[in-house]
Amino acid sequence: MTAPVVRLPGKCPICSRPAVVRYRPFCSRRCSDVDLHRWLSGRYAIPAAEEDDPDDEDAPAPAEAEKKPK
Numbered sequence: 001m002t003a004p005v006v007r008l009p010g011k012c013p014i015c016s017r018p019a020v021v022r023y024r025p026f027c028s029r030r031c032s033d034v035d036l037h038r039w040l041s042g043r044y045a046i047p048a049a050e051e052d053d054p055d056d057e058d059a060p061a062p063a064e065a066e067k068k069p070k
């Protein structure tokens with residue numbers, strides 16, 4: 001195949017090479033995979049966040065109910 005590689009003005013966030021339309025915003029399939037890997041590992045690397053969220057919403061203030069006279 002001698003088809004010319006179409007390039008975008010942007011750069012690959014992984015290796016800073018000119019991005020390719022087919023793999024945008026990356027320069028190659030490899031860099032695309034690398035980014036995906038980073039994204040996934042970064043997401044699973046924060047188990048502590050799960051403990052904070054549910055507790056906050058499930059903590060009503062019973063004191064406020066008493067303050068309100070009916």
Ligand SMILES: [Zn+2]
Pocket residue numbers: 012013014015016017026027028031
């Ligand atoms: Zn790249």
